[in-house]
Amino acid sequence: MQIAVLSGKGGAGKTLLAVNLTNLIEGATFLDCDVEEPNGVLYFGNSFEKDNVYTKIPIIDNKRCINCHSCIDFCRYNAIIDFLGKVKVLPSLCHSCGGCKLVCEENAIHEEDELLGWINYSRIKSHKVYGGELKIGKETGVSIIAKLLDKIEVNEDSVIDCPPGNGCSVMESIQNADYCLLVSEPTIFGLENLKMVYDLTKVYKKKAGLVINKAVNNNDLIEKYALKNNLPVLGYIPFDRELALLNSKSEMVSNFKYKPYFMNILNQIREEVGR
Amino acid sequence: MTQLLVLSGKGGTGKTTISSSFIKLSHSLQFADCDVEAPNLHLMYSKGNKYSESYHGLDKAIINQDVCIECGLCVEHCRFHAIVNNDGFKVNPYKCEGCGVCSYVCPVEAIQYKQQIDGSIDLYDNTYRFSTGSLKMGSGNSGLLVTEVKKQLMKDNDNMIIIDGPPGLGCPVIASISGVDFILVVTEASMSGFSDMKRIIETIRKTKTKFAVCINKYDINLKISNMIKNHLLEENIFLVGELPFDLEVNNLINQGIPVVDIDNPVGQAIRKMYDLILNIL
Numbered sequence: 226m227q228i229a230v231l232s233g234k235g236g237a238g239k240t241l242l243a244v245n246l247t248n249l250i251e252g253a254t255f256l257d258c259d260v261e262e263p264n265g266v267l268y269f270g271n272s273f274e275k276d277n278v279y280t281k282i283p284i285i286d287n288k289r290c291i292n293c294h295s296c297i298d299f300c301r302y303n304a305i306i307d308f309l310g311k312v313k314v315l316p317s318l319c320h321s322c323g324g325c326k327l328v329c330e331e332n333a334i335h336e337e338d339e340l341l342g343w344i345n346y347s348r349i350k351s352h353k354v355y356g357g358e359l360k361i362g363k364e365t366g367v368s369i370i371a372k373l374l375d376k377i378e379v380n381e382d383s384v385i386d387c388p389p390g391n392g393c394s395v396m397e398s399i400q401n402a403d404y405c406l407l408v409s410e411p412t413i414f415g416l417e418n419l420k421m422v423y424d425l426t427k428v429y430k431k432k433a434g435l436v437i438n439k440a441v442n443n444n445d446l447i448e449k450y451a452l453k454n455n456l457p458v459l460g461y462i463p464f465d466r467e468l469a470l471l472n473s474k475s476e477m478v479s480n481f482k483y484k485p486y487f488m489n490i491l492n493q494i495r496e497e498v499g500r
Numbered sequence: 501m502t503q504l505l506v507l508s509g510k511g512g513t514g515k516t517t518i519s520s521s522f523i524k525l526s527h528s529l530q531f532a533d534c535d536v537e538a539p540n541l542h543l544m545y546s547k548g549n550k551y552s553e554s555y556h557g558l559d560k561a562i563i564n565q566d567v568c569i570e571c572g573l574c575v576e577h578c579r580f581h582a583i584v585n586n587d588g589f590k591v592n593p594y595k596c597e598g599c600g601v602c603s604y605v606c607p608v609e610a611i612q613y614k615q616q617i618d619g620s621i622d623l624y625d626n627t628y629r630f631s632t633g634s635l636k637m638g639s640g641n642s643g644l645l646v647t648e649v650k651k652q653l654m655k656d657n658d659n660m661i662i663i664d665g666p667p668g669l670g671c672p673v674i675a676s677i678s679g680v681d682f683i684l685v686v687t688e689a690s691m692s693g694f695s696d697m698k699r700i701i702e703t704i705r706k707t708k709t710k711f712a713v714c715i716n717k718y719d720i721n722l723k724i725s726n727m728i729k730n731h732l733l734e735e736n737i738f739l740v741g742e743l744p745f746d747l748e749v750n751n752l753i754n755q756g757i758p759v760v761d762i763d764n765p766v767g768q769a770i771r772k773m774y775d776l777i778l779n780i781l
Contacts, residue, residue, distance in 0.1 A: 233538045235511005235667040240692065261668035262510050262699070264692035301558055301600055301663035319562050322579055322599030360703045364643065371581075389511045390537025393640040396594045412750050414516060414540040421538065425637045446754065464747065466720070473690035473721040483589070 226498050227377065229402035231387040231395060231425075233418030235262075238408045238462065241472055243386035244268040245479040245487045246354060246406075246494075250356035256373050257356035258398040259278040260366035265386045266345050266356035267475040273345035273356070278369045279338035281321045285312050289333035296325035297335065317364060342369045345374075370397045377401075391421045399426065403498050405433040406490075407456070411444040419447065423456060432497055434459040436490055457497075458491040502781055503661045503680040505522075505534075507704070509696030511667035513688045513689040517749060519664035520544045521760040521770045523628075526660040530653050533647045534630040534676040535666040541632060544756050548626025555621050555633060555648060557641035558598030559613035560592045567610035568696065574602035594638040602653065621648045629654065643671030650679070669703040677704065682781060683711035684740065685730060689721040694728050701737070712780065714741035715771055737779070741773030 230243040238256075244265055247255040257265030266273060283296075283305075290312050297305045297322065304318035305325060313467050314325075316339060326334040341363055342445045345356040357373045358366070359366035370388075373396070387398040399405055405426040409419040419435070426433040437444050440461040451458050462483075471478050479487045504522065506515045516533075519541060563574070565588050568599050582595035587704060591602075593616065598618035603611035618639040624630040631652035635642050648667070655659055663680065666672040677683065683704055687697035697713065704711050713732055718725040727744070732739050745761045746766045752759055760767045 234540075235513075235538070236688075237512060261670050262692070262696045264510070264695060267575075268692050299600060299604070301598055304721075320597050320599060322597065322601050323577070323602045324599050327577070327601060327604060359670065361669060361699055362706055364674060365640075366670065367640075390635075390642075391637040392537050392635055392642055393594060396638040398675075399744065407569065410750075413543045413754050414667075417540055417543060418538045421637065428637065450643060461542070469720050473688075473693075473724055475691040 226384065226404070226495070227383045227402045228404050228406055228494060229385040229387055229399040230406045230408060231422050233389065233422040234409070234415055235389040235393055237410050238436070240265050240386050241438065241462070241478070242406060242408050243384050245477055246491055247303050247384045248477045248479050249484070249487055249491055250382050250384070252351045253384055254353040254354065254377060255384050255386070256376065256387045258370045258373055258394070259340060259386055259388040260357035260359040260369045261388065263345070263356045266268065266325055266354060268477055269347060269349045269352070269354045273347045276344045276346060278341050278343055278372055280341040280368060281323070282319055282339040283314050283325050283334045284317045284337050285314060285332045286335070287311060291331055293331065295328045299324050299328045331460045335403045342366055344369065344373060349416060365394070365422040367394050367397055367414040370394055374398070374401065391425050395422070395425065396468050399429060399431065402431060404494050405431045406494065407433055407435045407440050409435060410439045411441055411447050412439060413446065416446055416450055420450070422456065434494065434497060436462060437462050438462045439464040460486060462486050501655060501658060501661060502662060502682070502776070505663040505665050505676060505680040505683045506569070506686060507665040507673065507700055508667060508681055508686040509669060509700035510688070510693050513686045514743070515686055516540050516664050517753060517759060518686055518760045518770060519662055522662045522774055523768070524758040524760050525771065525774045526662060528628065528662050529659045530629045531662040532630070532649055532653055533664045534649055534672065535664060536633045536635045536642050536645045536649065536672060537666065539603050539632050539634050542624070542630070544758065545628070545630050546624055548624050551623045551625065552620045554617045555619040555645050556615050556655045557618035557644060559615050559638060560593050560596045561602050561611050562596050562614050563589050563591055564610045564612065567608055569608055571607065573605045573607065577605045590668045593673040597640060619645050620678065621645070621652065623652050643675040646672045646675040650676070669700055673703065677707050677709055680709060682777065683709055684777065685711055685713045686716055687713060688717045689715060689719070689725040689728070691724065692706055694724060712740040712777065713740040714739070714743065718742040719744050741769055741777050743769045
């Protein structure tokens with residue numbers, strides 16, 4: 226069973242849900258796909274092995290380059306320019322598609338690895354823990370996410386902590402999930418972004434359910450939307466200062482009295498997925 | 501014209517809450533929401549006429565099944581794994597990055613590129629000018645959309661421009677930083693907030709833009725707040741505000757009321773912080 230946890234809005238409680246569900250599933254693998262803000266691994270200690278992820282960047286051999294501009298014309302990302310009569314690559318704009326190398330008739334372009342980020346890995350109790358981390362200054366970690374998802378073995382349980390938003394990296398993160406767990410909070414901001422990610426799960430026809438985090442006495446705002454749109458509410462995590470304090474220290478709140486909240490959510494997911 | 505950008509690294513630390521208050525305090529006539537993947541500022545400011553135009557990212561590949569000879573060269577060369585053979589060769593538009601390699605290698609010219617709608621660029625024109633945008637789900641290139649949103653702000657204006665930024669530190673963040681005068685980094689008293697703050701500061705430092713930090717919900721964990729403060733001291737970074745946690749803030753937001761409209765501890769702390777930032781500027 227593969228569970229993807231997403232919210233659209235940042236800070237709604239994705240990581241809280243993802244790490245605590247992992248904690249309650251014996252043998253589950255945890256993947257933090259929020260590579261720009263990689264906090265999931267903080268809950269699993271601080272001893273990690275690092276596995277670098279590289280991207281390919283073209284290098285121009287200016288001795289061979291005849292300045293024909295084929296590569297410049299081909300590159301849709303404007304990552305190759307003519308700088309004072311010399312063809313030059315702007316690595317930060319490059320998507321590593323390999324097109325420039327293909328079109329160069331002079332064999333003046335080869336590719337070299339450039340560090341994009343890394344995957345932090347550790348084995349903690351019965352869990353395999355993987356956290357992607359984008360190197361600072363890099364624009365996108367989609368290929369780190371792809372590498373992370375490759376780590377999941379067939380038939381093993383896994384929990385994916387997705388990035389915020391609704392862009393391509395979220396899409397990448399949920400594509401093989403058996404269940405999408407949506408997390409929202411009872412604010413107009415939480416609702417707005419919940420609508421967005423619920424639509425996203427529908428594109429892939431994923432089973433989805435909702436957890437209302439930081440729940441207060443009146444959660445009508447979110448409940449009404451869920452009811453109207455056939456989104457089952459699997460549970461509530463109450464707003465609670467003690468829970469917030471534990472969580473702020475990156476502690477698993479499911480090791481404390483809050484365990485039943487998460488167990489209840491997990492049982493319902495299992496029922497929905499039928500495993 | 502002074503552009504003030506609010507960033508955080510970690511999401512949910514209070515960027516929009518603070519931005520919406522700053523807009524009120526600065527009597528800003530122009531502001532923007534650059535969190536195009538999860539925009540929310542329009543829930544608080546959306547008066548006046550709304551003008552929208554489609555945002556087009558890069559054109560994407562489409563395979564003409566009638567011409568395709570299923571040779572597989574495109575699949576072999578596509579580095580984004582965007583082409584699959586599923587009862588005929590098809591392009592997954594969510595994975596296609598529009599690079600042009602597949603049509604280049606196709607021996608029978610079966611692949612064309614078509615313009616897509618990847619989101620919208622919106623402008624609310626009222627007594628204020630509010631520029632925002634939203635990315636269509638699953639699309640890439642949010643950085644380009646951020647640039648489009650910022651282009652709608654008029655340069656010949658003396659007032660302060662408040663920009664609500666995106667979370668993270670990737671392309672939309674880098675695009676939002678370009679050209680701003682000052683960045684307020686909002687963190688919170690948690691290990692995650694602290695870790696993300698360090699990452700966003702390192703990103704900002706590469707751009708040499710002036711910035712300061714505020715700790716939101718500082719009283720959730722005083723020990724971590726102190727750790728953050730010590731770190732800022734060591735790094736010579738200006739701590740410009742500490743906002744207490746208050747559940748009332750959510751109630752105000754839910755009614756569309758900027759927190760500074762009410763005289764409570766959070767509102768007061770935001771006012772004080774705003775004055776300090778004005779002094780720095």
